[in-house]
Amino acid sequence: MKVLVSWLRELVDVPVTPEVLANDLHMAGFEVASVDPQPPSQPPDAVIDFEITANRPDCLSMIGLAREVATKYGTTLRAPRGADLGPxxxxxxxxxxxxxxxxxxxxxxxxxxxxxxxxxxxxxxxxxxxxxxxxxxxxxxxxxxxxxxxxxxxxxxxxxxxxxxxxxxxxxxxxxxxxxxxxxxxxxxxxxxxxxxxxxxxxxxxxxxxxxxxxxxxxxxxxxxxxxxxxxxxxxxxxxxxxxxxxxxxxxxxxxxxxxxxxxxxxxxxxxxxxxxxxxxxxxxxxxASVPAPRVVRLAYARVGAVLGADVHVDDIRRILTGLGFVLAGEAVDHTLASVPSWRVDVSRDVDLIEEVARHYGYDRLPATFPALAQVPPRPDARLEQDGELRRLATAAGFSECVTFSFISEKSAREFAPADELVAITNPLSELFAVLRPSLLPGLVDAVAHNRRHGQRDVRLFELGTRFLRGTGESRTLSLAWSGAATSEHWSGRARPADLFDLVGVVDVLGRAMGLTLQVQASVRPWLTPGRTAEVHAVDAGGGARLLGVAGHVQASLTTARDIPAHDDVLVAELDLNAVSDLVTMLGVASAHPLPRFPSIVRDLSILVDESLLAAQVRGTIQAAAPVTLVRVAVFDRYQGKGIVEGKVSVSYRLTFQALDRTLTDAEADAAMATIVDALTKAHGAVRR
Amino acid sequence: MAIADIRTQFTADLASVCTDADQKALRDQYLGRKGGAVAGLMKALGAASPDQRPALGQQINELKQHIETTLDQRLASLSSARRPAGAVDVTLPGRVPAIGRLHPLTQLRSRIEAVFARQGYEILDGPETEDDWHNFEALNMPPEHPARDMQDTLYLSGPWDRPARPVGAVRGGGPSGPRVSGADVPHPATLLRTHTSSMQIRYMESHEPPVRVIAPGRVYRRDNLDLTHTPMFQQVEGLVVGEGVTMADLKGTIIGFLRELFVPDIPVVFRPSFFPYTEPSADVFIGCQRCKGAGCSMCKRTGFIEVLGCGMVHPAVFEAVGYDATHVTGFAFGVGIERLALLMHGVEDIRLFYENDLRFLEQFPL
The missing domain is CATH 3.50.40.10 (Phenylalanyl-trna Synthetase, Chain B, domain 3)
Incomplete structure (x- = not known):
């Protein structure tokens, strides 16, 4: 609403310059977009452009703003006169x-x-x-x-x-x-x-x-x-x-x-x-046909102070409301009945009147206090606390946090999720933002590509946010992407490129931080390279496995389409935190055990097995055959090549035996080893080397 | 050669001693029993007259001692400069462990959350897809309300009966225990929330007052991507409800928050504004930190920059969630994290926050 001040002066006395007027009305709720001075005159003139909020159609007029001016400065309003039209x-x-x-x-x-x-x-x-x-x-x-x-x-x-x-x-x-x-x-x-x-x-x-x-x-x-x-x-x-x-x-x-x-x-x-x-x-x-009778709103004077937290004098309340055209009836000391003028379509409750009082009393005159704390503050939502911990761990593992859009193009979405799982937006502004993301991976892979295009070879990124699938709804998801070296660049030697086991190791740490026991198995996803795709499961209380997410190499067709060179692997993992929320013990209280008082015995075992035999199976056989004194199984070498028959692989395990109540004897360890080797031979045709 | 000349010559020769071998050669040259300069002097001493002999002998001895001491010192300094076995150049760069960074928006969000957590606010999480009731109607924006134009909404194709995502920790028993209101009936999601106020509605529907919460999260508007707008941004909204909560409390809370976030003496100005869900409502401005109020391009020459909106909760909102508006009052505020981040970090293009360029992300603290 552009207001020519000299026109306004016809309707009300304005005892200030246009600049002061603009500022005063700005502070009374009429945002000033601009003040354009007019040719010099006495008193000075200007066009003030006010942004009128949607609740004040009455001020889309000179008379409405003149009424505000009259109330502000205590001057008189002069309503324009019309013709006498007769009956x-x-x-x-x-x-x-x-x-x-x-x-x-x-x-x-x-x-x-x-x-x-x-x-x-x-x-x-x-x-x-x-x-x-x-x-x-x-x-x-x-x-x-x-x-x-x-x-x-x-x-x-x-x-x-x-x-x-x-x-x-x-x-x-x-x-x-x-x-x-x-x-x-x-x-x-x-x-x-x-x-x-x-x-x-x-x-x-x-x-x-x-x-x-x-x-x-x-x-x-x-x-x-x-x-x-x-x-x-x-x-x-x-x-x-x-x-x-x-x-x-x-x-x-x-x-x-x-x-x-x-x-x-x-x-x-x-x-x-x-x-x-x-x-x-x-x-x-x-x-x-019908014109509604004026609304009457009861205003208890005490309520003004109760809402504003300021001691506004009754005289001020009455002066402001009367100035704005409210007709106040009733002479009670504690309240008034205000007839709402027909132009004030926004006023129907006492708080509306209190706002009028506050506007003209001045927000700057209200004191600044603090609300009393009535109860012990609760902890933040556990999900948010866990998010914080997971972010901390991901950055400690070298991943930097991304924020990508929650909506993506339908094409990208289809590359990473079945079409019937997608939730589309009816009125997207762009094709690029047409579908709610069914996965955080499209955004992350795009971010990897962006960094790759700008000269960053070694990129580790993660995002923690919501993905949207028709079947499971909104789920909190943690996704990771890794491309380039596994180690930082250094003068002492060449950096080793990251591989799937680097990423699985990070997933393992995140899983353990959440208090989960993870199992990894080979799987297939259309967007991940066959043979290099793993499913990660969390073991629940009953020993069952619940799908937590996937880890693998992104299909080369998807990375090259984003201008990532074909020889650059992009490793990704995506974990659905909602799927395991009831299993997470993160931020719980840990109970500590005493340290073992008796020494342990370490034995190495090298065996020759078929190369197709899964490490998990061998580990399972060892653990099933071993006595309870076996406390740790680690793979420390895996070798194929010279001296090893084609199709076979030599795997070396380091087994740690320990009892809590005594020192183990060599004889006990020897017996355990014999049992384990026997079981491996029977189950897998393993040959001890 | 005269004694003084030998001394001068020795000093000159010493300057070119760099190795142990140099030192040894010099020692032989001056102190060698045969042919050494000092030995030569001693030989000549025999030819000197007896009355000169004691004084001359003393001078020769002094010279000999000087040369020995000086050569010993040089030998010591040579051996201390020698690298011991296994020595490395410690000034070479170390192996830096890979440590990632939190996104600047997360860092800022955490700072904001910390300010309010310290003041006893519960931090909420809630759904990003919403129904009309929680996003609009319960916030005093019935269908066809003109204020709906203020927030252009993105709608979902086909309502979505997504599983519930509870808002707020469930508290047991007592006056602030969980409650069930008629509005708990699930509504299918039809839109992307345009503000996190929807979480406040959900929270009030399930919790009795007093309420003191903040609701951070992503919100969505049908805005084109440009220097200052994105179709998605993050908000933190706050809500305090109870008996005797006033607009003065709102002022104190906001001023305290902005002073902690920016600088302790930052000017804060409240100006009347309009939001359907608050009455009275206010826009809050801070003194421009770039020009210190003098007027610059960042504050459009006004010296002030708008940073948030707030107000006293509208009684219609209390009625929608079943609170008794005659007994409780409350205030609410909402702040855009990106907007604050732009101001605090002097970023001029909001899109930088979403490109996830490591060269940008690594400008923020570890």
Whole structure:
């Protein structure tokens, strides 16, 4: 809302400069977008552009802001005067008839008739409209716009001679009906849209824009001026549906002043005569289906202090509310009954009045205190605490945290999840953000590619966030991506490239940190390289395995498509934290055991087995065959090549035996080893080397 | 050669001694029994007259001692400069362990959470896909409410009956124990939450007052990606509800928070604003830290920068969750983490936070 200060001064005394005014109203809730000084004058003039919040349609007008000024500075408001139109009739002013067929959409419709000479507007009128950002069209149209700015009430002028039957019907649009609006667009109307029609057809889109056929032109001699009130929701829906927003619709959809319809009509008629634009006929139409009685809101004075935490004096409360147009009834010491002025569509409760008091009292005058703590503060959500721990561990393992978008392109999503698991967005702004991510991996692999393109070869990234799958809903997910070296670059030697076992080791650490026992097995995923894909399971209390996630090499076709060189492996892991949330003991209290008091015995065992035999199977056989004194099994060598038969592999294990209650003898260890070797030979045809 | 000349010559020769062998050669040259310079002098001493002999002998002795002492010192300094077996150049770079970094947005979010956790706020987690009730209606934004335009929403294709994701730790018994309200009926998710206020509704639906929570998390708006906008960003919203909670408490809380986050003397200004879920509402500005209030491009020459929105919880919100608005009052605030991060770190392009370029991420503390 652009306000020409010299125009405002006509409505209220402004005892300050435009700059001070702008700042004071800014601090009263009217954000100032700009202050444009005008040519030097006394007092100084300027155009102040205010951003009016959606709850204050009354301040989309000069009079509304003038009321704020009057309250702010304690000066007097001078409401503009209109013509005396004489008595009103409910439906008829010869030859015009008005019929409200849809009283829900239009509770009040006022009209007057004027015989006019259409021509240019006087300079002052053109200047004021220009300052407000509105183009001058003709004296009649300019006056409707002038009143819209001055009083905030949209008006419309019809060329009365173009209206079939000299009739105005306020009705819903008919099925298939069309209207060419003033902007030249032919618009298809829907039955939920409200129109102003003559006897035969729609002539205006109610509250939004007039029609071309009944537009005021240079040839117009008689006009019907409309000043109505339309139901906000209906205007809003139609405006959105047609993608057509105007000064009129902007005000009606936020809520115009139903009581101001007659006043605005009189003001327009008075201006027509004042500028010599024509003569207004005596009498007017006020078709008023229903105008709500003013709301009365009870305000207990104590409540002002209770909400604001400041001791605002009753005199201040009454002064502010009265200044803004509230009529205060009742002389009780502890409360007042405030009649809400018709233009304040935003006020219906005591807190609304308290806000008015606070705005004009000044937020800066409120004290700054702290709320009392009434109870022991609870711990943060356990999920958030665990997230923090997992982030700490991931960074300690060398991974830097990413934040990628929660929505991705459908193409990327399909590469990493089955199509029927995807949740799409109905109104995405871009194809790139069309589907909720079913996995964090597309974003991470993109981030690896971005870094690779910018010269970073060794990249370790992770993200902790939500993935969205139709089947399982939102799940907290931790994903890792690793490309390049396993060790940092150093002058002492070449860095070793990272492989799957580096990543599985990190997953193992994360799993142990969560208190999980993990099992890894070979698996298949379409986005991971066959033979280099592992499923990670967590063992539950009953010994069952629950899928936690996957780890593997991303398919080369997916990485090369992202400009990652074909020889660069990208290793990824994705863990679904929701799947194991009941098994996680992280942040719980650990119980400690005493250290063993007796020495352990370490024995090495090298065996020759088929290369296809899984390490997990050998380990299982060893553990099953060994006595309880076997406390640790480690693989320390794995060898194929010279001296080893083709198709076989030599694997070396280091076995640690220990008893808690005695020192083990060599004989006991020898016996255990014999049993283990025997079991390995029987189960796998293993040969001890 | 005169004694003084030998001394001068020795000093000159000493300067070129670099190794043990040099030192030994020099020693032979001056102190050698045969042919050494000092030995030569001793020989000549015999030819000197008896009355000169004692004084001359003393001078020769002094010279000999000087040369011996000096050569011993040089030998010691040569051996101390020698690298012992197994010596390394300790100035070569060490092997740096790979340590990753937390994302700057996570670092800032943690700082904000820490400020409020210290003041007794419970930190919440909750669903990112929401239903209309929790995102809009319960927050005093019925369908067709003009304020819905303020937050352009992203909708999901087909409602989604996702499994519940509880909000807030469940507290046992007592006045603040878990409660069940009519609004607990599950609603299918139809949109991406436009603010984390939805978590506050969920929390109030399941907990009696007093309430003191913050709700951090990702939120989504139908905004194009540009220097200052993204379709996804992170928020921290706060909510305090109880008897006697006032707007002055809100002011104190916000001022304390901003002073801790920025600098203790930062100017903080509250200006009336409008949000459907608070009444009265305020926008909060801080003094521009770049120009210290003088006016610059960052603060659009105003000296102030808007950092958050807040207000007293609207009674309609309390009614929606079944709280008695005549007994409790409350305040709420919401702050965008990216916006604060831009201001604090002097970042001019918000997209840098989502590119995940290690060259950017590594500018933030380990």
């Amino acid at each position: 009103a009739d409910a439906s008829r002013l010869d030859p015009l008839t008005v019929t409200i067929e849809n009283p829900t959409g239009c509770p009040r419709y006022c009209a007057a008739i004027a015989d006019v000479t259409v021509g240019p507007s006087p300079a002052w009128l053109v200047d004021r409209l220009t300052a407000a950002g509105i183009r001058s069209i003709s004296n009649i149209v300019d006056i409707t716009n002038y009143v819209l700015l001055e009083l905030g009430h949209p008006l419309h002028a019809f060329d009365l001679d173009t209206l079939a039957g000299s009739a105005l019907h306020i009705r819903s649009a008919r099925a298939g009906e069309t209207l060419t609006t003033l902007d030249g667009q032919k618009r298809a109307l829907l039955p939920e849209m409200l129109v102003i029609a003559d006897r035969d057809r729609a002539q205006a889109l109610a509250g939004i824009m007039g029609g071309g056929h009944s537009e005021v032109s240079a040839a117009t001699t008689t006009i019907a001026i409309e000043s109505a009130w339309f139901e906000p929701t209906s205007i809003r829906k139609t405006s959105k549906r047609l993608g057509l927003s105007t000064e009129a619709s902007h005000r009606f959809e936020r809520g115009a002043d139903v009581a101001a319809a007659g006043e605005a009509l009189a003001r327009a008629c008075g201006l027509i005569e004042q500028i010599g634009g024509g003569t207004v006929r005596r009498g007017w139409i006020d078709a008023c």
